[in-house]
Amino acid sequence: xDIDLLKELVETKDFKTLRNELIKLDSVDLARLLDExxxxxxxxxxxxxxxxxxxxxxxLLDSYQQLHLLEAFTDSRAKFFFESMQPDDRAExxxxxxxxxxxxxxxxxxxxxxxxxxxxxxxEDNTAGRVMTPDFIDLDYRMTVYQALERIRKxxxxxxxxxxAYVMDNERKLLGTINLKDLVLADPDTKLSEIMTxxxxxxxxxxxxxxxxxxxxxxQILAVPVVDTENRLVGIVTxxxxxxxxxxxxxxxxxxxxxxxxxxxxxxxxxxxSVVRRRVVWLFLLILVNTVTGSIIAGQEELLGEIVILAAxxxxxxxxxxxxxxxxxxxxxxxxxxxxITPRRAVSIITREGxxxxxxxxxxxxxxxxxxxxxxxxxxxxxxxxxxLLGISTIATLTGGSLPFIFxxxxxxxxxxxxxxxxxxxxxxxVILYFFIANLLLIL
Amino acid sequence: xDIDLLKELVETKDFKTLRNELIKLDSVDLARLLDExxxxxxxxxxxxxxxxxxxxxxxLLDSYQQLHLLEAFTDSRAKFFFESMQPDDRAExxxxxxxxxxxxxxxxxxxxxxxxxxxxxxxEDNTAGRVMTPDFIDLDYRMTVYQALERIRKxxxxxxxxxxAYVMDNERKLLGTINLKDLVLADPDTKLSEIMTxxxxxxxxxxxxxxxxxxxxxxQILAVPVVDTENRLVGIVTxxxxxxxxxxxxxxxxxxxxxxxxxxxxxxxxxxxSVVRRRVVWLFLLILVNTVTGSIIAGQEELLGEIVILAAxxxxxxxxxxxxxxxxxxxxxxxxxxxxITPRRAVSIITREGxxxxxxxxxxxxxxxxxxxxxxxxxxxxxxxxxxLLGISTIATLTGGSLPFIFxxxxxxxxxxxxxxxxxxxxxxxVILYFFIANLLLIL
Numbered sequence: 001x002d003i004d005l006l007k008e009l010v011e012t013k014d015f016k017t018l019r020n021e022l023i024k025l026d027s028v029d030l031a032r033l034l035d036e037x038x039x040x041x042x043x044x045x046x047x048x049x050x051x052x053x054x055x056x057x058x059x060l061l062d063s064y065q066q067l068h069l070l071e072a073f074t075d076s077r078a079k080f081f082f083e084s085m086q087p088d089d090r091a092e093x094x095x096x097x098x099x100x101x102x103x104x105x106x107x108x109x110x111x112x113x114x115x116x117x118x119x120x121x122x123x124e125d126n127t128a129g130r131v132m133t134p135d136f137i138d139l140d141y142r143m144t145v146y147q148a149l150e151r152i153r154k155x156x157x158x159x160x161x162x163x164x165a166y167v168m169d170n171e172r173k174l175l176g177t178i179n180l181k182d183l184v185l186a187d188p189d190t191k192l193s194e195i196m197t198x199x200x201x202x203x204x205x206x207x208x209x210x211x212x213x214x215x216x217x218x219x220q221i222l223a224v225p226v227v228d229t230e231n232r233l234v235g236i237v238t239x240x241x242x243x244x245x246x247x248x249x250x251x252x253x254x255x256x257x258x259x260x261x262x263x264x265x266x267x268x269x270x271x272x273x274s275v276v277r278r279r280v281v282w283l284f285l286l287i288l289v290n291t292v293t294g295s296i297i298a299g300q301e302e303l304l305g306e307i308v309i310l311a312a313x314x315x316x317x318x319x320x321x322x323x324x325x326x327x328x329x330x331x332x333x334x335x336x337x338x339x340x341i342t343p344r345r346a347v348s349i350i351t352r353e354g355x356x357x358x359x360x361x362x363x364x365x366x367x368x369x370x371x372x373x374x375x376x377x378x379x380x381x382x383x384x385x386x387x388x389l390l391g392i393s394t395i396a397t398l399t400g401g402s403l404p405f406i407f408x409x410x411x412x413x414x415x416x417x418x419x420x421x422x423x424x425x426x427x428x429x430x431v432i433l434y435f436f437i438a439n440l441l442l443i444l
Numbered sequence: 445x446d447i448d449l450l451k452e453l454v455e456t457k458d459f460k461t462l463r464n465e466l467i468k469l470d471s472v473d474l475a476r477l478l479d480e481x482x483x484x485x486x487x488x489x490x491x492x493x494x495x496x497x498x499x500x501x502x503x504l505l506d507s508y509q510q511l512h513l514l515e516a517f518t519d520s521r522a523k524f525f526f527e528s529m530q531p532d533d534r535a536e537x538x539x540x541x542x543x544x545x546x547x548x549x550x551x552x553x554x555x556x557x558x559x560x561x562x563x564x565x566x567x568e569d570n571t572a573g574r575v576m577t578p579d580f581i582d583l584d585y586r587m588t589v590y591q592a593l594e595r596i597r598k599x600x601x602x603x604x605x606x607x608x609a610y611v612m613d614n615e616r617k618l619l620g621t622i623n624l625k626d627l628v629l630a631d632p633d634t635k636l637s638e639i640m641t642x643x644x645x646x647x648x649x650x651x652x653x654x655x656x657x658x659x660x661x662x663x664q665i666l667a668v669p670v671v672d673t674e675n676r677l678v679g680i681v682t683x684x685x686x687x688x689x690x691x692x693x694x695x696x697x698x699x700x701x702x703x704x705x706x707x708x709x710x711x712x713x714x715x716x717x718s719v720v721r722r723r724v725v726w727l728f729l730l731i732l733v734n735t736v737t738g739s740i741i742a743g744q745e746e747l748l749g750e751i752v753i754l755a756a757x758x759x760x761x762x763x764x765x766x767x768x769x770x771x772x773x774x775x776x777x778x779x780x781x782x783x784x785i786t787p788r789r790a791v792s793i794i795t796r797e798g799x800x801x802x803x804x805x806x807x808x809x810x811x812x813x814x815x816x817x818x819x820x821x822x823x824x825x826x827x828x829x830x831x832x833l834l835g836i837s838t839i840a841t842l843t844g845g846s847l848p849f850i851f852x853x854x855x856x857x858x859x860x861x862x863x864x865x866x867x868x869x870x871x872x873x874x875v876i877l878y879f880f881i882a883n884l885l886l887i888l
Contacts, residue, residue: 060662222666242687254694304748364727419863
């Protein structure tokens, strides 16, 4: 069953065959198929699914496909699927839809579900509060293992994760955590306070989601407990959310490094003009900076008029500067993002990058010199080019290595040091150095 | 307690204070501290830790720090910590050490542990076989829930994950999975075959680790079962390994996009010359390509000698071409990596990117034209520049958008379409188009 067959069966209205083909697939493959389908065939195929399977598939769909379906459904059907979503997924979906649609959807919910969703929406984007689920297993510290297991049996069907339970005191402050495994292994009469892991690592509702992911990863726990400012447990962020967060944050970093502005979600679903708007700002800024490079070259009209061949090496030199600088920026930006390097090591890393740039410049300079010699090109121009390569490589690694630290220092995301940004900055340094050396060696 | 205090206390040999300070930290913070410390202070601090804590910390250390410690330890101490590692972590560590050290470490293991480790090492790097753990809970399909729980109680202490158990037939073929939760909730006399989830999604030992991560993420399961070619269950890849894999793969993609070659692990621990070697290949290749750009410019010596100001716009034009191309390549590469876009959508995505490039070129062209007018620059050169911007933007989005698909078609990782690569290719297109338009409008 692929997308073409789906289309064909919808067009020929052969719903019986379609249904038989659909139920051969598992929920993940179905979700993938529906995500690729156009709105009408998607809706048609979804309607043919048995209710249980439909619910599983709905959960796995892209948010814009979920929204299409909810909009096309009758109220009662929309209510059924919208209520079946986890509160955190629901909040995420609502955030992306027009206000009018959001109001219709919110009205479908029961008062308590609506309240839970609105609470999550009240937290800032990309914080623990926004991605946490308020559904978790809370146990009282005076319970025994037997009582705890009884409570879990009663609650578990509706809880997103039952692998970890949270032990709280009378004021709902978190005292410790217990893995389901340990509960199963323990003597039923043991007090929870005896077997729990006390004082677990928590995050606040306003903690950045990237930090939450790091805690889960470092402590190798299945869920990170989220507390409010008075230290009361209000939710947990589970491992599957963290997998999504890590992927989202990596995408964000990659986009920034490629100078693509803004969130990427639904990038391929958005209109061309909105994409243009997101990209054009950076491009025009870079063009403005590039005119500086242009003016510097224009200022050397006399020299260039005399030795026109000098112009031919400009792209090679500024290109290499940009490339070397991008390499340094890449390793530093990624190191800062994964925590492999910390700002306190800035000086040693920048010095190191500078030495790397010097050695790179030497190697490239000698290669270019030898190559120019073989081609029998003008040797004095080749020396100017080689000397510039040496200088530009060193400056490029120093610039590319230090800019992410400088951005971090001013609380700007280091990932905004994009490859185009480095390239453009290196253009300026490149032509200044080139003409300085050329004037020095060729004119004097 | 920070790294400076640690150093100071080691130097002044104030071990009592050091120990007191150390045990105030939790295992994650201790591991972070030791990872930052030099080899001697790290070893000293580690020796002061109580055995239980030391074992937890050892597990969390970077692999090169683990290796330092193992090399410094006596055989019996090295044996203790090396045996405490998970087989998959052990295989990973062994892969990075010199053969001599690996032999010494392997000798420390019991025969069965050594066998398990060597088996894992036999699988290709970056496959499911390499990252899986052979420790999992296997249940017989004829067992009842009660018998299963008994077996889990007996086994669990040494199993990496006990949240999912695997139900097998006589030939160790996987029949289904059962969550610990479902075992706890079920009637003790139920047969496992009645409550298991049948025919779970599996991967082969040779499946790429990126694909394994995608299965775990798509199916939202805590561990992916790994089978051999005869469908016998041989191991599982757990969620915490997948979190590492996702981070590693994102780093690899980001490095490639920045034209940094090779694996990044321990990048900041490797020698300057090995870093230079990894970077210089790409750079020199790009310089070779760039000489094409140079020759094209050199071929226009006559035109440039006449209208020298044309040279001043070269960086702006080729820079913008590179930037626009990088943006398109960024979204397509990332889309392919996360599975948001598939090769079958290639044509529609490339067309889309082309339209975006055309609109971007129009906007940028008009802006530059207006700006040149305001500055009172030579108007006919401004028209040449604007027209080139329009053309180069369109070509750049088409190139940046299609190259990743072309690479994928030839089974090359699309992430190798790096920003420097795109930039360099666009340099060539840029100057060709520029001089073509200039000759057309200014000379004829």
